[in-house]
Amino acid sequence: MDRIDWIENETERTARWQSESGMPAPKQMAIVDDTIRPDDAYGLAGQGTALLWRGDFPSARHMLAAMAKRVDYRARKSRAKREEGTTPGQAFHLHRQAQAQKARLLGMLLVQLEDDYYIKLPRAQDVKAACTEAWGVSDGGQTVVALRELMGVIGAHEWRTKGLEVPGLGGRIHPHYGVFTPTRNEYLDLIAKATFPAAAKEKGVAFDIGTGTGVLAAMLARHAGIAKIVATDIDPRSLTCARENVARMGLADRVEVVEADLYPEGKAGLVVCNPPWLPARPSTPLEKGIYDPESHMLKGFLAGLADHLVPGGEGWLILSDLAERLGLRSEGELAENIAKAGLVVKERTQATPRHPKAADKADPLHAARAAEVVSLWKLVPAPRV
Ligand SMILES: C[S@@+](CC[C@H](N)C(=O)[O-])C[C@H]1O[C@@H](n2cnc3c(N)ncnc32)[C@H](O)[C@@H]1O
Structure with missing residues (x-):
């Protein structure tokens, strides 16, 4: 089981690291909340610094959307530059590269789940059933996961429930x-x-x-x-x-x-x-x-x-x-x-x-x-x- 370690309030912390794609746990981490600006969050993530969210949960979702908008904007701009003369095969490979980059960057915004997959953040939703379906019963410890991955788990739970x-x-x-x-x-x-x-x-x-x-x-x-x-x-x-x-x-x-x-x-x-x-x-x-x-x-x-x-x-x-x-x-x-x-x-x-x-x-x-x-x-x- 992979672990993620960080220092917060001068205390050493550790949790289980969850990544479906096998992305290694980030080595650098900043503790952030609703006061961080999307451009700063985007900049830090781009430099390989993960952002552990300690603010309001819906704001974390908005932050993820704001970061995604910035990634998409930049991808569109660089695509427009290359477009001419690109074969469909090259377009496919560039598209996959862009998707991988997007996943890496957006995968830097992290949330912590407590025992039983409880999210201890203001206005957080109950994700216990969704996480249990995707990852199995919690082993009781804390988990850190990319918010983007957690959103996928929640989406899958909704599909599974309604069919x-x-x-x-x-x-x-x-x-x-x-x-x-x-x-x-x-x-x-x-x-x-x-x-x-x-x-x-x-x-x-x-x-x-x-x-x-x-x-x-x-x-x-x-x-x-x-x-x-x-x-x-x-x-x-x-x-x-x-x-x-x-x-x-x-x-x-x-x-x-x-x-x-x-x-x-x-x-x-x-x-x-x-x-x-x-x-x-x-x-x-x-x-x-x-x-x-x-x-x-x-x-x-x-x-x-x-x-x-x-x-x-x-x-x-x-x-x-x-x-x-x-x-x-x-x-x-x-x-x-x-x-x-x-x-x-x-x-x-x-x-x-x-x-x-x-x-x-x-x-x-x-x-x-x-x-x-x-x-x-x-x-x-x-x-x-
Ligand atoms: C495109 S999905 C199709 C699923 C389903 N038949 C449908 O039409 O919705 C392909 C499926 O093949 C499975 N698969 C891949 N390699 C396989 C293999 N060597 N033997 C059996 N199943 C395999 C995958 O796990 C996946 O569920």
């Missing part, structure tokens, strides 16, 4: 902290409207590889009349979340959630997989649903598919072409991997994203996002010749 209406599901999915949340539903529509293979129906079996919240497994159980679905994931938070969601929907007798690297044992009439769409390294565990390093999951899914299908079975891959548009995957690479795995495309259906980012002209990746297409690739083993 997310999934149109093709006829119900709500309750995502957990750190689990991929299906907020973009164009790909869910593609599944909802697809014709299911006879091999998976009636007494058939389906696999959902990388189930996350369990949303696709639940859709298959609810609408495709598939008798048994085995849903896998390698991430412990996703496994717990998927189990809870299927139980909540009364589907636990038909959806089995198992820990596996890609495939479970056996064969199925339908295998669905929605891997992370971008081949890049996640910078925090929270990005594992977005970035697939070296396309490990995508390639593994394709390579193992033919061996896990019963005769007449189909593999359904959900993938966006954003990676091609950003130059992260070459044109033709997907087709090559499909062929290399002994598969052919039986059918491809497509949808255009409707999420707000696709229309946001200020987004540095706007050109690529505006043209993005999400596809459902129905794959079958290549006929033997």
Whole structure:
């Protein structure tokens, strides 16, 4: 367990250091409150001095927003200078660099949590349930965490409590902290409207590889009349979340959630997989649903598919072409991997994203996002010749 040490009122202090991204505990720390000006807070954070907030809690949130505004302003200015001649791939890398810098700088505004995740600051909200869900039961000691991270934990608790209406599901999915949340539903529509293979129906079996919240497994159980679905994931938070969601929907007798690297044992009439769409390294565990390093999951899914299908079975891959548009995957690479795995495309259906980012002209990746297409690739083993 990492610790953070500092001196306050001439007394040595120590607490557990919480950082989801594994950011090391800052070495320099200033004690601040509502009297610090945003420009000074921004300046200190930029120099690597963390700011432990001892003022009013809502003011800390305002300070975070004020610092974020300054980071965004500077990022916009330096982007405008570079814009001309930047390829989509360069724009993507610069965007990630800017995101990492923003995370580092905003991660300098810290708050302390007491035993039981209590915040001993004026007008502080109760974050006990949110922190317990994200980090487990408190060990009783004090914790220091970046306010930005704590806001993420609070946001995740709100999503988990109220759930997310999934149109093709006829119900709500309750995502957990750190689990991929299906907020973009164009790909869910593609599944909802697809014709299911006879091999998976009636007494058939389906696999959902990388189930996350369990949303696709639940859709298959609810609408495709598939008798048994085995849903896998390698991430412990996703496994717990998927189990809870299927139980909540009364589907636990038909959806089995198992820990596996890609495939479970056996064969199925339908295998669905929605891997992370971008081949890049996640910078925090929270990005594992977005970035697939070296396309490990995508390639593994394709390579193992033919061996896990019963005769007449189909593999359904959900993938966006954003990676091609950003130059992260070459044109033709997907087709090559499909062929290399002994598969052919039986059918491809497509949808255009409707999420707000696709229309946001200020987004540095706007050109690529505006043209993005999400596809459902129905794959079958290549006929033997
Ligand atoms: C993009 S998310 C999709 C989640 C869910 N199927 C959905 O559509 O909302 C990808 C999921 O794959 C999981 N995953 C990544 N690598 C995996 C592997 N090798 N085996 C199983 N699951 C994996 C991640 O933990 C994550 O939950």
